[in-house]
Amino acid sequence: MVWCRVERGELGEAFRLMWEADGGPGLDSARQSTRAELQAYCGNEDAALALIAGLEDGTPASSMVRARVARSRGDWELASHYALEATKARSGAARARLLAARASIELGRRDEAARLLDQVGQDTAVEALGVAALRAHISGDDPIQALTRIAERARQRGAIRVCAEAWADLSIMYRERNETEQTRKAAVRAVELWDDMATSLPPPLRAGFWHDARRHAMRKTSKREKSAAGVPTATGVAPLLASLRRLASERDLTKLLTAITDGAVALSGAERGFVLLVDENGALEARTIRGAQSQLGEPTAAFSRSIAETVLIDGDPVVTVDAAHDARVQDYMSVHQLMLKSVACLPVASHGRVWGVLYLEHRSASGRFSGTDLSLLRAYADQAAIAIETSRLFERIEAQKQELEHANLALREANEHLEQRLHGNTEALQRTQREIERLRASGARGDRWGLVGASGGMRKVYEVLDRVAINEVPVVITGESGTGKELAARAIHRGSARAAAPYVSLNCGAIPDGLLETELFGHVAGAFTGATHAREGVFQQAHGGTLFLDEIADMPARMQLDLLRVLQERRVRPVGGSEEQPIDVRLITASKRPLRDLIEEGTLREDLYYRLSVVEFELPPLRERRSDIPLLCDHFLSRIAEERGEPKKRLSRAALQRLCAHDFPGNVRELEHVLINATVFAAEDAIEAEELAIEAAGIAAQTSAGAGNYRAFKDAERDQILATLNANGWNRARAARALGMARRTFYRRLKEHGIELPQGKGADQSQD
Numbered sequence: 104m105v106w107c108r109v110e111r112g113e114l115g116e117a118f119r120l121m122w123e124a125d126g127g128p129g130l131d132s133a134r135q136s137t138r139a140e141l142q143a144y145c146g147n148e149d150a151a152l153a154l155i156a157g158l159e160d161g162t163p164a165s166s167m168v169r170a171r172v173a174r175s176r177g178d179w180e181l182a183s184h185y186a187l188e189a190t191k192a193r194s195g196a197a198r199a200r201l202l203a204a205r206a207s208i209e210l211g212r213r214d215e216a217a218r219l220l221d222q223v224g225q226d227t228a229v230e231a232l233g234v235a236a237l238r239a240h241i242s243g244d245d246p247i248q249a250l251t252r253i254a255e256r257a258r259q260r261g262a263i264r265v266c267a268e269a270w271a272d273l274s275i276m277y278r279e280r281n282e283t284e285q286t287r288k289a290a291v292r293a294v295e296l297w298d299d300m301a302t303s304l305p306p307p308l309r310a311g312f313w314h315d316a317r318r319h320a321m322r323k324t325s326k327r328e329k330s331a332a333g334v335p336t337a338t339g340v341a342p343l344l345a346s347l348r349r350l351a352s353e354r355d356l357t358k359l360l361t362a363i364t365d366g367a368v369a370l371s372g373a374e375r376g377f378v379l380l381v382d383e384n385g386a387l388e389a390r391t392i393r394g395a396q397s398q399l400g401e402p403t404a405a406f407s408r409s410i411a412e413t414v415l416i417d418g419d420p421v422v423t424v425d426a427a428h429d430a431r432v433q434d435y436m437s438v439h440q441l442m443l444k445s446v447a448c449l450p451v452a453s454h455g456r457v458w459g460v461l462y463l464e465h466r467s468a469s470g471r472f473s474g475t476d477l478s479l480l481r482a483y484a485d486q487a488a489i490a491i492e493t494s495r496l497f498e499r500i501e502a503q504k505q506e507l508e509h510a511n512l513a514l515r516e517a518n519e520h521l522e523q524r525l526h527g528n529t530e531a532l533q534r535t536q537r538e539i540e541r542l543r544a545s546g547a548r549g550d551r552w553g554l555v556g557a558s559g560g561m562r563k564v565y566e567v568l569d570r571v572a573i574n575e576v577p578v579v580i581t582g583e584s585g586t587g588k589e590l591a592a593r594a595i596h597r598g599s600a601r602a603a604a605p606y607v608s609l610n611c612g613a614i615p616d617g618l619l620e621t622e623l624f625g626h627v628a629g630a631f632t633g634a635t636h637a638r639e640g641v642f643q644q645a646h647g648g649t650l651f652l653d654e655i656a657d658m659p660a661r662m663q664l665d666l667l668r669v670l671q672e673r674r675v676r677p678v679g680g681s682e683e684q685p686i687d688v689r690l691i692t693a694s695k696r697p698l699r700d701l702i703e704e705g706t707l708r709e710d711l712y713y714r715l716s717v718v719e720f721e722l723p724p725l726r727e728r729r730s731d732i733p734l735l736c737d738h739f740l741s742r743i744a745e746e747r748g749e750p751k752k753r754l755s756r757a758a759l760q761r762l763c764a765h766d767f768p769g770n771v772r773e774l775e776h777v778l779i780n781a782t783v784f785a786a787e788d789a790i791e792a793e794e795l796a797i798e799a800a801g802i803a804a805q806t807s808a809g810a811g812n813y814r815a816f817k818d819a820e821r822d823q824i825l826a827t828l829n830a831n832g833w834n835r836a837r838a839a840r841a842l843g844m845a846r847r848t849f850y851r852r853l854k855e856h857g858i859e860l861p862q863g864k865g866a867d868q869s870q871d
Contacts, residue, residue: 105117105120105121105137105141106195106198107229108120109141109144109264110229110262110263110264110265111261111262111263111264112263112264112267112296112299112300112303113300113303114145114300114301114303114304114308114312115303115304115305116303117141118141118304118305118308121134121137121138121141132158132164133164133194135154135155135157135158136154136155136158136164136165136167136168138154139151139152139154139155139168140164140167140168140171140195142154143168143171143172143175144171144175145304145308145311145312146175146311146312146313146314146315146318147308147311147314148172148175148176148311148314150311151168151171151172152168152169152172154168155168155169161188163188163189163190163191163192163195163199164189164192166185166186166188166189167185167186167189167192167195167198167199167202169181169185170182170183170184170185170186170188170189170199170202170203170206171202173185174202174205174206174317175314175315175316176316177316177317179206179209179210180206180210182202182206183203183206183207183210186199186200186202186203186206187199187203189202189203190203190222197223197224197230200219200220200222200223201219201220201223201230201233201234201237203219204216204219204220204223204237205237207219208237208240208241213241216237216240216241217238217241220234220237220238228260228262229260229262229265232253232256232257232260232262232265233265235249235253236250236253236257236265236268236269236272239253239272240272246272246276247273247276247277250269250272250273250276251269251273253265253269254266254269254270254273254292257269263296263299263300264300266296267293267296267297267300268293270289270290270292270293270296271289271290271293271317271318271321273289274286274287274289274290274293274321274324277289278324286324287324287325290321290322290324290325291325291422293321293325294318294321294322294325295423297312297318297321297322298419298421300312301313302413302417309417326478345366346362346365346366346369346370346483347366347483347486349362349366350362350363350366350486350487350490351490353490353494354493354494354497355494356491356494356495356498357390359490359491359494360378360380360390360391360491361391361393363378363391363461363487363490363491364376364377364378364391364392364393364461365393366483366487367461367463367480367483367484367487368393368463370479370480370483371447371463371480373445373447373463373464373465374464374465374466375392375393375463375464375465375466376391376392376393376461376462376463376464377389377391377392377393377406377461377462377463377464378390378391378451378459378461378462378487379406379411379459379460379461379462380451380458380459380491381415381457381458381459387408387411387412387415387459387460389406390459406462406464407435407443407446407448407462407464409435410435410446410448410462411448411460411462414448414449414450414460415450415457415459415460418450418452418457419450420447420448420449420450420480420481420484421446421447421448422446422447422448422480423445423446423447443464443465443466444465444466445464445465446462446463446464446465447462447463447464447480448460448461448462448463449461449480449481449484450484451484451487451488451491452485452488453485453488453489453491453492454492456492458488458491458492461480461483461484461487463480553590553593553594554568554587554590554591554594555731555734555735555738556728556731556734556735557730557731557734557822557826558723558728558730558731558822560723560727560728561723561728561731564591564720564722564723567718567720568591568594568595568598569598571595571718572594572595572597572598572599573598573599573600575599575600575601575689576717576718577689577690577691577692577714577715577716577717577718578592578595578691578692578717578718578719578720579655579691579692579693579694579698579715579716579718579719579720580592580691580692580693580694580719580720580721580722581693581694581695581696581697581698581719581720581721581722582693582695582721582722582723582724583695583722583724583770584695584769584770584772585725585769585770585771585772585773586722586723586724586725586770586771587722587770587771588653588693588722589608589651589653589693591722592608592649592651592691592693593606593651595649595691596648596649596651596689596691599649599689601647601648601649601689604647604648604649605644605645605646605647605648605649606645606648606649606651607641607644607645607648607649607650607651608650608651608652608653609622609623609641609650609651609652609653610653610654611652611653611654611655611657611658612653612654612656612657613654616659616662619658619659619662620662620665620678621638621640621678622640622641623640623641623642623662623665623666623675624640624642624665624669624675624676624677624678625637625638625639625640625642625643625675625677625678626638626640626677626678626679626680627677627678627679627680629679630677630678630679630680631678631679634679637677639677640675640677642669642675642686642688643675643684643686645688646686646687646688647687647688648688648689649688649689649690649691650688650689650690650691651691651692651693652690652691652692652693653692653693654693654694654695655692655693655694655698655707655715656694656695656696656698656701656706656707660708663707663708663711664708666711667708667710667711667714669686670690670711670714670715671714673685673686673687674686690715692715697719697721698712698715698716698719699712724767724770725767725770725771725773725774726766726767729763729818729819730818730819730822730823730826731822732759732762732763732774732819732823733759733763733819733820733822733823733826733827733842734823734826735771735774735775736754736759736762736774736778737827737841739774739775739778739779740752740753740754740778740782743778743779743782744782747782750788752781752782752785752788752789752790753788753789753790753842754789754790755789755790755791755792756844757791757792758781758789758790758791758792758794758795759823760792761792761795761797762774762777762795762797763819763820765797777795777796777797778790780796781794781795781796817856820852820856821856821858823842824838824842824849824852824853824856824858825858827841827842828858833860833861835849835850835853835860
């Protein structure tokens with residue numbers, strides 16, 4: 104059964120049957136030798152010899168395999184030896200005798216060949232054809248005519264192997280007669296049949312099929328140049344060169360494919376030509392369709408896809424002069440549907456990549472490609488592949504160029520954006536650095552946002568201000584008169600996000616009850632006698648910013664209710680008006696006493712309290728932060744001198760002691776007034792104690808109070824020295840001059856208070 108398939112040229116089916124016949128994990132010797140012989144016939148010598156390695160030498164089965172291997176190598180002497188040994192086998196003896204007869208004919212042993220052929224049983228038509236083909240070599244008749252008849256009968260009966268061997272023998276006979284063209288044509292017929300047999304094999308076995316010495320020689324003969332000199336004629340070279348020049352100069356892929364197809368049609372004399380390229384899904388797509396004179400049909404025009412895909416997969420060209428009777432393609436449905444007569448299909452490949460196939464056909468006549476030089480078409484297809492690859496490279500380079508230009512443009516835009524952001528961030532950083540320097544300098548001087556002091560109480564106030572400034576919540580500031588509640592409210596406004604918006608303040612205790620409503624909410628023209636024109640209230644004036652209401656406890660109960668309504672609805676109605684206006688105001692209030700005490704006394708509504716007092720803090724009185732008095736004095740004296748445009752006055756030691764010992768019931772405001780008064784009446788640059796408008800009895804009382812008050816004074820003096828040193832970068836000469844002390848006195852005070860120069864600070868400079 105297996106060798107019947109071989110005789111029909113169905114090698115792939117023979118291998119399939121051989122593999123399906125395996126009944127278990129191992130092979131018996133008969134099946135193993137059959138498989139080895141099949142491998143040897145297909146040219147896979149190493150695989151064949153490996154399969155019989157376990158068989159005993161000299162057995163008919165192993166001898167038959169070795170005879171096949173020797174025949175494949177062209178060693179007819181060795182093939183004859185092993186074939187004669189194989190004739191002793193019970194099965195396959197006919198194949199062995201036919202092989203031995205072929206070897207005898209090749210070796211010139213005609214009598215031996217005749218004897219062996221007489222012993223071959225002709226039980227089947229194939230065996231009879233095989234015997235007849237070999238007898239044609241040794242009979243007296245014209246062997247060419249005899250072999251031609253046998254080849255035709257073999258083709259009709261499907262004996263493809265015998266038919267191929269007959270055409271190969273005919274090619275050799277024609278060569279002996281120096282009939283070059285007939286030699287090549289017969290070789291082409293044999294190669295076509297063998298090529299069809301090889302195509303039926305699995306891809307890994309196809310290469311070995313052409314290793315057979317006889318098939319290899321016949322394949323070379325079929326590709327031999329037609330001209331006697333072995334090169335194309337001048338008439339064939341001219342159109343080829345013209346076409347190649349056109350391919351080399353074209354970069355546009357569409358135009359290039361048209362040029363390739365036109366050139367192939369002109370060179371081959373085809374009726375129609377196609378260039379089929381592999382698309383992104385791996386399928387063949389017709390990119391150009393050209394006829395001998397003009398373009399034919401639409402791009403979807405039909406072609407034999409079976410032939411094209413076979414060439415694409417195998418990588419070998421297919422040239423048939425009679426497609427309907429060519430065993431390689433006659434079974435393809437498309438050949439009959441399209442009524443194809445002559446077809447030439449070649450792979451278009453370069454550098455290991457297959458771009459597609461060049462497909463040429465003729466539907467009106469067979470034999471149209473019989474005179475066409477296959478090697479010429481292959482060379483043209485190779486050059487076409489290089490041109491396509493070059494065109495694709497140019498397309499890729501152009502695409503990469505455009506991508507690079509887009510990337511460069513995007514990069515430039517990104518750089519510009521980053522530069523803008525960097526510039527903005529740099530400006531923001533510089534502003535932040537300036538603010539830090541300002542805060543650092545103000546911290547060194549003991550002042551923040553207009554508030555002056557470096558005592559522990561003031562540092563706590565600064566911490567609260569920093570937090571409530573950035574968190575927009577209602578704030579209540581409490582403290583005695585003159586402690587700086589107004590300044591604290593301004594400090595919160597300046598540190599908030601509303602710093603650029605209006606800041607409006609109103610002292611509720613300084614406005615008569617009848618006018619307070621108008622001050623708060625405004626009025627329309629004609630609202631009351633004397634209201635000649637409309638006026639905005641403080642809520643409208645402070646829209647978008649901060650409103651500070653001082654002495655909130657002095658607000659009448661009715662006004663407290665109106666204020667509560669405004670805070671809840673965020674809208675105000677002017678006196679005498681009918682329409683409400685929206686407001687956006689941050690409210691800060693102040694009171695001398697804690698609001699909780701006012702609720703207990705019944706002077707403040709409790710519901711209003713919860714609207715006003717999310718954060719409540721107290722400013723310490725001056726008597727509780729006596730260490731800040733020297734800093735406050737320096738601050739006020741500097742401001743007074745700047746406003747008057749005169750030199751700054753300083754305090755004598757006795758004057759500073761008197762100020763530090765005073766209780767200042769009016770707090771910071773009282774201290775400011777005392778210093779203003781003193782600068783007016785001071786006779787010299789230094790203000791003396793007796794020039795201060797405060798009771799001397801206060802000093803006596805404080806002095807008689809004993810060591811406790813003296814200790815408080817010395818602590819205040821130490822704090823003042825530290826603050827002044829810090830403000831002057833720890834330069835002792837400048838600090839002594841700022842305090843109005845002689846250097847020796849200042850150094851003595853440093854020693855007395857145990858103040859040492861911090862590590863890393865430089866020594867005093869003489870020019871200071």
